[in-house]
Amino acid sequence: MKFIDEYRNQELGKKLVDRIHHQSTKPIKLMEFCGGHTVAIFKHGLRQLLPQTIKMLSGPGCPVCVTANSDLDKAIALAHLPNVIITTFGDMLRVPGSYSSLQLAKAEGSDVRVVYSAQDAVFIARDNPDKSVIFIGIGFETTAPTIAASIQQAEQEGIDNYYVLSLHKLCPPIMKALLDLGEVRLDGIICPGHVSAIIGSHPYKFIPDDYGIACVVSGFEPLDILLSVDRLVNQIETEQPKVEIAYRRGVKPEGNQPALKLMDNVFEICEANWRGIGPVPLSGLRLNQKYQRFDAENSFDIDPGPSREPEGCICGSILRGVSTPLDCKLFGKACTPVCPVGPCMVSSEASCATYYHYGADYGG
């Protein structure tokens, strides 16, 4: 597969690993912000190839994991309404809310359908004019423009039974909030590659400028990630933190302007509630005035009830990079992928599920 296979080359990978070993002289902490990077790192066993000097931490870049129970409860409450079809990405189906999950709601008779694309949800709305089709909008800046596009498509085609529950969140504000918490001293950040395809690299400038932390925007193939680690080590060893794009084939410094414009047309920035972190100002997206009629939250009367967090679950501190899944008393015992307590064990790209699935012993 073009633009994939070349970046999985074994020979180059081994040599790059050697180079990192030679370059890295002092102990450093790197965080891969994005859940997709966490999965790639574990899937290819990259952590065990890196030198002992480099400690990798997983960040909160998993849109499923950072969705607060109060928000998930809203989605489940919508699922219980009559004449409603809930459409959702597969990632959300099994995540436990305060009392239930979309999967359980489905088993109890709600019409919950997994879709690959927000566009499929629009088609379902078009084909079911007597039902309300609600799309559960999760994801960061990679996905938000696609949902904005789906809303514009519904508008253009006169589809008036399509709604979105916008739970979208933004990366740079949460990165800042995390750094401001000061719980973990980071030396470098592997920045999310596909979020950056949309927003470009300029929004990360505050990280080296204000915090002195090295930043590299990374792709997702093994060679991409190893290259990014190499670049980060180089920045750190030469004490020249900056924002560098290693994923040059996918990311331009200015991002994707038409996508940003579309997001701007449909959404406005608001406060968002992040699991494990709490409310963070200007870190979420909601539908703006012009598109209010597509907003599921305002169009339906629901009462999700008071939200509650599972006892003993430390997803929050894992998301902030303060703890690892191995620090959790429930990990692998009361909390497993078969009976997950928190979202970090459900989402395919979250720390706990990844550690469990790929073997913490093997260090990823």
Place this chain on the structure above:
Amino acid sequence: MCLAIPALVKSIEGQQAVVEIGGVTRQASIQLTPEVKVGDYVLLHTGYAINVIDPVEAEETLKLLRELSEVY
């Protein structure tokens, strides 16, 4: 987050394209990449092309990888 994979644009009709990867073809929306042309590669995320891949930069990255791996 954000599974997106490189796919080749085979044909375009209005705001929809047919894209192909490894012999698999699918409909995709190009609402986010209106400038795309047949023959371009795009990053496909949940049925939408979210960016056009720059083949020159792709080759430059491979070149850099080869150069870096020669140093040690």
Place this chain on the structure above:
Amino acid sequence: MEDRILLAHGSGGKLGHDLIEKNFVPALGNPILNKLDDSAVFELCGRLAFTTDSYTVSPIFFPGGDIGKLAVCGTVNDLAMNGATPLYLSLSFIIEEGLPVTELEKIVNSIYQAADEAGVKIVTGDTKVVNQGTADKLFINTSGVGIVPAGVDISGANAMPGDKVILSGSLGDHGIAVLSKRQGFEFNVPIESDCAPLNRLVADILATSDNLHCLRDPTRGGLATTLNEFARQSQVGIRIDEASLPINEAVLAACELLGFDPLYVANEGKLVAVVAPPDADKVLASMKQNRYGTKASIIGEVVSEHPGKVVMKTYLGSSRIVDMLVGELLPRIC
């Protein structure tokens, strides 16, 4: 106006009898079935293998097969995986009211073709029809009996350190072929389901080696789940090599698109054999002679380390655990 299956077809009355006599018996008939008695009566001598499976695949027609072919091959293969020669199958339909008769006929024809290829006979059956909306077009159950030759002892608990792990062909074809036609995912793949009866392939292996320890077809849950089952049942470790796994490019591409790992995608015409090391090469050679084993390869070995766990050596030479499938395989955005 298209002929459709009605509730009356399943009520035991004339319509039902007509369906059996005009559609089922002509296609599937044999001396035992043709009697149309309440049970099939036949003689069998030896150690019997007996299995049952229900088939609920959606959509019922997919590239490379349909639910009928699956219902025969799946049960034939379950018998074959214990070394049995499959002989007789039962066939039960639960049909959703409204199914076009032409679709049922196509499926019955597929059942005939698959049974004929496998050399098994359908000897007894049942038909029920349920209200619209209470079955997804068609569910099928097949049970099967076969005879296990003397001296054959194949079990997931028999793997021993040093054994070689052999896979009969490419991974994930069936799962991807079916998913490509499911509503909400439509994509076009130049891939067909690998659904096939494997009893003759198994017979070839048994004719070549007395040291076949484990055998299983990696259906739901994929290769990863099957290998984990062996590791747990035998309390051994299994190591596989990512570079040696045969996977079609289109399957890899579809998995990339959806966020699947091919190790977990279902196969319906593949088997995993665990063989004592001296016999591995000749078993491999014999598998390659069979039409369903041309792409067979040795993908790993059994070890005494990490009992109960499966570990894979990645392209880059690192190692990672390959766990069992948990829950359903769902497409992801992340």
